[in-house]
Amino acid sequence: MFKRLFLVLISLIVMLSGCGISQTVIDWVDFVKLNDIQYLRNNYSIDANNLGSQIGEVKFRLSGNINDPNYKAKNGDAAFLEKGSPIYTVNGYKSSFRIAVRSSNNIVVYQVFNNPNAKIGADIADIFNKVEYIGISDETNDKEIVAIRDVTKINEMVDMLLKAPVNPSSRSERTGKRYFISYHLKDGSEFKGAYWSESGQYSNEFMLPADFGTLVKEALKDNG
Numbered sequence: 001m002f003k004r005l006f007l008v009l010i011s012l013i014v015m016l017s018g019c020g021i022s023q024t025v026i027d028w029v030d031f032v033k034l035n036d037i038q039y040l041r042n043n044y045s046i047d048a049n050n051l052g053s054q055i056g057e058v059k060f061r062l063s064g065n066i067n068d069p070n071y072k073a074k075n076g077d078a079a080f081l082e083k084g085s086p087i088y089t090v091n092g093y094k095s096s097f098r099i100a101v102r103s104s105n106n107i108v109v110y111q112v113f114n115n116p117n118a119k120i121g122a123d124i125a126d127i128f129n130k131v132e133y134i135g136i137s138d139e140t141n142d143k144e145i146v147a148i149r150d151v152t153k154i155n156e157m158v159d160m161l162l163k164a165p166v167n168p169s170s171r172s173e174r175t176g177k178r179y180f181i182s183y184h185l186k187d188g189s190e191f192k193g194a195y196w197s198e199s200g201q202y203s204n205e206f207m208l209p210a211d212f213g214t215l216v217k218e219a220l221k222d223n224g
Helices: 151-163 168-173 210-223
Strands: 007-016 019-028 031-034 037-042 051-057 086-090 098-103 106-114 131-138 144-148 178-185 190-196
Touching (some): 031 106
Antiparallel strands (some): 007 019, 037 106, 051 086, 086 098, 098 106, 131 178
């Protein structure tokens, strides 16, 4: 999913001037690529006071300019942001986790989706000492059914996530019931991903230990 520039391809057959022409229409996911890291737009908003230093700018807008479904995103590419839009760090976060872009007088936050150089969870998720509570949602409707607020358990689950090895090839090994685990951060944002209860995969690439699954099972059991 989101392979090759996080795009969804919709193939349409259109008729032009009486001749059949196959045309590919690309429905872009709102992303930015910088320093080989791919970021997706986050609904979390910040004001200018939370902007750090400028670390780059958008070099190329793909929407309206690229029609090739095999195009591979380059550093500086963005789906919808205009060329020249400045890219900033976000105060309190590593730029490998979260960045912000000032565009048309708005500030848009983007959060990491894929970092090909990550080895462990801490290379992706900058959430140490930032988690308010952890939510567990059922896959059927994505409704949060459990909220873990015990500080000790929160710290354990954060620690296991940050120490977890990152292995993109694990995507083909998902087994067990799927839940969504949300690390709700103290600033009102979140870090969220799908979690498979038997194989321990989280957010496609994190390989969590069995102890993490035990804590999830306990939380679900306590909830009834």
